[in-house]
């Protein structure tokens with residue numbers, strides 16, 4: 292196998308995600324033969340630093356020896372078994388550990404993030420139906436939110452490019468103002484702005500709470516909106532409002548869970564417990580597709596009945612896959628054994644110091660950081676900024692995928708200061724070369 296051969300065959304047979312395939316007439320597809328730590332390597336030995344953790348999933352590097360070993364052992368025991376009517380050790384252990392970590396005692400499994408969103412929305416709606424409130428059918432989400440691409444998830448997503456084409460197929464949902472501090476008025480602090488957005492949420496709930504089932508929110512960071520960060524007070528106030536108006540709060544921690552924002556779960560920063568938490572991406576350390584929705588005893592009890600129809604009859608064939616659960620357990624072991632949350636705090640402080648020259652670059656706007664996420668906007672009038680930047684980064688052995696003019700780093704937690712230095716220097720070079728201010 293060589294690069295050229297794989298590219299030709301891929302373009303002939305694979306329909307790549309989130310891609311206008313014609314763009315590959317001029318945009319090279321990147322063949323990857325293997326992964327090693329933070330690096331992706333092609334058949335000719337070219338290396339790319341995976342500064343986006345392969346779509347925000349990888350936590351402890353590619354080919355991590357500890358996750359590999361856990362998976363190899365699991366392979367020799369049980370690869371998969373139907374989870375309806377049957378159970379197995381990895382899924383039980385994982386559910387117990389996630390319950391202890393989230394305070395939500397019942398775990399329902401899906402495969403990708405979008406399937407977790409679907410599960411949470413359906414469960415919330417069904418809960419209200421089972422408890423005599425069938426009129427509660429509406430969902431609200433934040434402006435510029437992203438919750439996945441399946442029809443239910445897309446209904447609560449607010450990204451026009453992904454959503455508008457499918458509008459006739461989608462459920463109505465309402466978007467309330469986003470507390471993303473980039474949207475604040477000049478002179479307004481992130482906290483004041485977050486409080487103003489919470490007031491807007493309350494205004495909406497006063498009128499519509501009776502027909503609203505749930506508010507779904509990406510806690511602390513709206514990742515697909517270009518790493519829009521916001522003040523934790525918004526979540527604290529949203530929790531209070533959801534309690535007061537009897538609305539479920541669904542925390543979509545698919546992108547931000549598992550240490551990304553500096554705490555194991557982002558909700559911890561606001562001291563709140565959601566009614567549902569959606570987890571995926573980093574849950575398996577970036578190894579295998581797995582998602583989980585955890586919820587309260589109260590929600591669980593509303594489905595527990597002699598009537599089959601009052602149960603949650605949702606299913607996916609690979610629900611609770613044993614290999615994926617084992618990868619998730621190995622990932623949780625690494626968090627515990629290596630005290631990853633504290634280690635990341637030190638790592639991030641070191642990286643922040645390395646990023647000072649970048650932060651001070653004249654083309655850089657809104658430089659921001661939370662946990663293991665860094666982002667900034669670039670003052671550029673290039674309509675193809677994201678594509679040009681991506682290509683320039685590849686030439687410097689960096690995998691970076693700007694969102695519009697937002698450049699962000701979401702690296703695996705194993706990145707060394709040298710690698711981070713290489714990233715910072717590479718990005719400054721690109722800015723110096725391509726951006727005229």
Ligand SMILES: Cc1ncc(COP(=O)(O)O)c(C=O)c1O
Pocket residue numbers: 403404405406408437438439440509514515543544545546547571572
């Ligand atoms: C916050 C959030 N929710 C849901 C999803 C959808 O996850 P998946 O792509 O695994 O379906 C994503 C993916 O980026 C996400 O960032």
